[in-house]
Amino acid sequence: MVSMNPKKLSVLAIQNIRKFLEGKVDDNLVNDVNFIHYMKYLLVCHGNEKLQTEAAWIFTNIAAGSTVHTQIVVNADVTPILINLLSSSNFELVEQCIWALGNIIGDSHEYRDLIIQQGILVPLLSYVREGLSTSFQRTLVWVFVNLVRCRECQLSVDIVRDIVPKLCELATRRDTPTKIDALWALTFLADCGDEYIQLMVETDIVTIVMPMLTSFSQKLQVTAMRFLGNIATGTDLQTQVILDHGILNNMRFALMHQNRNLRRVALWCLSNITIGTQDQAQAVYHSGLLAIIIDNLHHDDEKIVKEAILTIRNLINAGSPEQMLEIIDCRAVNLIFNLIMSNDNEIAEASRRSLDVLFTKGGRLVQKYTELYQQMINSNDSSLNYHEV
Numbered sequence: 001m002v003s004m005n006p007k008k009l010s011v012l013a014i015q016n017i018r019k020f021l022e023g024k025v026d027d028n029l030v031n032d033v034n035f036i037h038y039m040k041y042l043l044v045c046h047g048n049e050k051l052q053t054e055a056a057w058i059f060t061n062i063a064a065g066s067t068v069h070t071q072i073v074v075n076a077d078v079t080p081i082l083i084n085l086l087s088s089s090n091f092e093l094v095e096q097c098i099w100a101l102g103n104i105i106g107d108s109h110e111y112r113d114l115i116i117q118q119g120i121l122v123p124l125l126s127y128v129r130e131g132l133s134t135s136f137q138r139t140l141v142w143v144f145v146n147l148v149r150c151r152e153c154q155l156s157v158d159i160v161r162d163i164v165p166k167l168c169e170l171a172t173r174r175d176t177p178t179k180i181d182a183l184w185a186l187t188f189l190a191d192c193g194d195e196y197i198q199l200m201v202e203t204d205i206v207t208i209v210m211p212m213l214t215s216f217s218q219k220l221q222v223t224a225m226r227f228l229g230n231i232a233t234g235t236d237l238q239t240q241v242i243l244d245h246g247i248l249n250n251m252r253f254a255l256m257h258q259n260r261n262l263r264r265v266a267l268w269c270l271s272n273i274t275i276g277t278q279d280q281a282q283a284v285y286h287s288g289l290l291a292i293i294i295d296n297l298h299h300d301d302e303k304i305v306k307e308a309i310l311t312i313r314n315l316i317n318a319g320s321p322e323q324m325l326e327i328i329d330c331r332a333v334n335l336i337f338n339l340i341m342s343n344d345n346e347i348a349e350a351s352r353r354s355l356d357v358l359f360t361k362g363g364r365l366v367q368k369y370t371e372l373y374q375q376m377i378n379s380n381d382s383s384l385n386y387h388e389v
Helices: 011-020 033-043 049-063 067-075 079-087 091-107 109-117 121-126 134-148 157-170 176-190 194-201 205-214 218-231 236-244 247-255 260-274 278-286 290-298 302-318 321-329 333-339 345-379
Strands: none
Touching: 011 049, 033 049, 033 079, 049 067, 049 079, 049 091, 067 091, 067 109, 079 091, 079 109, 079 121, 091 109, 091 134, 109 134, 121 134, 121 157, 134 157, 134 176, 157 176, 157 194, 157 205, 176 194, 176 205, 176 218, 194 205, 194 218, 194 236, 205 218, 205 236, 205 247, 218 236, 218 247, 218 260, 236 247, 236 260, 236 278, 247 260, 247 290, 260 278, 260 290, 260 302, 278 302, 290 302, 290 321, 290 333, 302 321, 302 333, 302 345, 321 345, 333 345
16 A cells, blocks of 8 residues: 655555545545545645646545445545636546546435535536537536436526526537437436426527437437427427427337337327327327327337327327227227236226227217227126227
8 A cells, every 4th residue: 555654645656546446445445534634635736736636536436436435525525625626727637526526416415415505516517618528528417417317306496597508508519428418417307397397498409409319329319309208298388399399200210210218208208298288189190190109009018018008098088089080090999909908007097098088989980899898898808809890
């Protein structure tokens, strides 16, 4: 072990300690009060930014450990020093301090709130600008994700109001991982409620995100669809924003994609849209997507089937008698019949509800299916497998 006695340790010696702590935190070392105090001392070694960076990296590695390890860093009162160093002109040092703070923020909402109170937001927001390295951007946006991801103890609207425009700016970067993390941060915020969604709707973010649905990156496609689906969980007016921006024009590709996650999220987004106003559900009918939605009822992925039947249930609730015939013409009835016996209670209930409403609304137009449906309900026989007449 490197001796702590000399007043100055070589950068190489500190690097060796940093590497020693990578991957696994050594409890004997980090519980040594003298060691922690010396690393804290190195953080304020003005004029030796390389040593400061290595010391910040050591605290980054410690905070990447367990909550107990993170607590050691916080209890040593290191975080105010790390925040103060964000004003350094040395971007390598700044990035390392941001990384260390991100690890601490990610540990708990209590530490997140403490670091916000200590003043991280102003310098952090100031670094959302052009001209910084890709590595710096990725570290920065990752910290934003940690700041906003706790739904149970969400940030105040006043704080989020300052963050949203910066996340929107990061979502325009050329670097795909930066875009994805920026969208995830916005998605977490949109999950906090209508007031948070409104902050995003008032920006140009929907215009920015919509083209990402046809990106070459499947991860970006899924994240973009997830974000837009969260917008659709808001008010009817907020849902209308994504409709007005043409989300239905980009759905066909997603609903037929080999990526199961993209299919599932696209159907979930549609279920959020179709549970809105009558006009919004009708927009889905008029989009020509009905047959593709129904095709997903016989997918082998139960999560996809669930989102498909929930979407169809909403469409049936909002449809006209003529549209009930359109659903039957797409050969949906036998698929829904079989789903009534699903082991998933939500799928089974949505299927029952769908057929109840379909037959009630369809009246004489769908009379030939009513007897089959009633027979199955009365028999409650899971071996029955009905087909189109």
